[in-house]
Amino acid sequence: MYSGIGHLIAQLRAERDLSQAQLAQLLAEASGNPAVTRNKISRWEQGRRRPRRYWLQWLAVVFGLSLADLDDLVRIASPTTDTNEAEAIELGQRVAASDVGGRTLEQLELAVDELAIAYPRVQPDLLLLRVRRHLTYVGKLLDARKTLAEHRRLVVTGSWLSLLAATCSIDLADRPAAAARLRTAAQLAEHADHPELSGWALETEAWQAVTDGDYRRAIKLSQAAQAAAPVGSSAFIQATAQEGRAHARLGHTRDTLEVLSRVEHLVAPLEVPDQPEHHYRYDPGKSDAYVATTLSWLGDPGAVPIARQVLTQLESPAHGAVRPRRAATARLDLSLALVASGEPDEASSTTMEAITSGRLVPSNYWRAREVINAIDAHGVPEVAELRDAYESLKAEGASV
Structure with missing residues (x-):
């Protein structure tokens, strides 16, 4: 009944690497109220109970959010595909108006950068909630009077947000919403005469x-x-x-x-x-990751050392922020390369790590399935466990 807010709480908790018991403990410590337990957290996340306003206030504190931000996320925690498409289409229609006026757009532009930086580490369904919130702001600002220069900045911001929303929709295998948002991003990029945005819209469609x-x-x-x-x-x-x-x-x-x-x-x-x-x-570091992916798809055993190096870099704080989502797909690259180099047993264990990481998204599932099939062709006995884990992963993804 309350699955939307329950899923939001689960995603916010997972993003911070907290167990249900740890979240309950933090809530109890922050509020001074021991009434919250792991079972209560579980009931919230399963949608069996909705947190009272009292607990929403303390959830905001523990998650490091303002209560207003948490309220906004809760409000849009269960978007439908129809709503997603409608928002994209409405933004595209309203951009034709030129009655935009003189209010600073720096905070929105900063928000675009923050969301794009969050993309490698935040689950796409949760990130999409945040992106949609800012798209709503852009839609409201389009009705205000502004200079032509500010109008263009607003259109560019709307295009970046639509592009990121499309990317999240692709991750979630929501093709209709992704297509609508890509059309909007391309339309706004053309309206603003922004070649790089136009290129990104086409590249995202290629992906x-x-x-x-x-x-x-x-x-x-x-x-x-x-x-x-x-x-x-x-x-x-x-x-x-x-x-x-x-x-x-x-x-x-x-x-x-x-x-x-x-x-x-x-x-x-x-x-x-x-x-x-x-x-x-x-990021130049992406180049190595793309080489590893590309060579593994060619079936080139030379991808193995490159994929190992990429995985080490993605998981080492010495090379910058840890990127768990990219690390999960890097494991799939390494697994496919290991199969090509005659090491299906290691490929099996590496694939299991990727599947159970909690970081693969629906747009990655076909890659996991491909690796499992390749391992199966080598008669590895653990492939049955891999298939069970893969089916569980798909079932979880279907519930998002």
């Missing part, structure tokens, strides 16, 4: 085509993204790497290696950005 298994379309979209984006920009580099991954899926070895060479040339002069976790700023 969706890869997850759908439509690799030839992914190549065309990746090339269109490169034509739209400024040469050398983050969108241009990402689209180039995406083209290489699509070629690898089709077994185009020569084309794949040629694209990898282009990416290497583009990345060579880059410095690590101030915020390497930012989804729309190309």
Whole structure:
């Protein structure tokens, strides 16, 4: 009955690596009220009980949120696909108006950066709640009077938010909402005459085509993204790497290696950005991860040492913020490469780590299934356990 708010509490708890018992203890300590127990937390998360306002106040404290922020997340904790699409379409329609006036947009622009930085570590359903909240703000501001320059800034902000919302929708395998949001992002980018945003919209669509298994379309979209984006920009580099991954899926070895060479040339002069976790700023470290993915998809055993190195970097604080979601997919890359190099047993254990990490999202499931099938072909006895874990993962994803 209260599954929306229950799922929100579970996601906020998981994001902070807290068990239900630990959350109960923190709530008891913060409030001075021992009445909260692990069982109470469990009932909230299962949707069997809704937390009273009293406990929402203390949940906000423990989660490090303002009560207003938590209220907003609760209010939109159960979005429907129809609502998602309607929001995207409405924003696209309203942007044609030019009655925008003179209010600062710095906080919204800062919020876009914060959300893009959060993307590698926050589950997509929870991040989408936050993105939608800011899209609502943008929609309201479109009705206010502003200068033309501020109007363009607002349109650009709306395009970035729509693009990030589309990316979350793809992660969640919500194709209709993703398509609507991508159309809106592209429309706003064109309205603002923003080439890099146009390139990102096409690149994101190419990525969706890869997850759908439509690799030839992914190549065309990746090339269109490169034509739209400024040469050398983050969108241009990402689209180039995406083209290489699509070629690898089709077994185009020569084309794949040629694209990898282009990416290497583009990345060579880059410095690590101030915020390497930012989804729309190309971090040179991503290049190694894309090489590992691409070579593993080609079935090249040479991907093994690269994938190991990438995984170590993603999980080592010495290399910046730990990126658990990227680490989970890196394990799938390593597993596929291990199978190609004749090490299916290690591939099996590594795949199990990825599946049970709690960090794979629906857009990754096909990659896990592919690795399991490859391991099965080698007769590894543990494959039955892998399939059981995979089915549990899908069932959990279906309940999101």
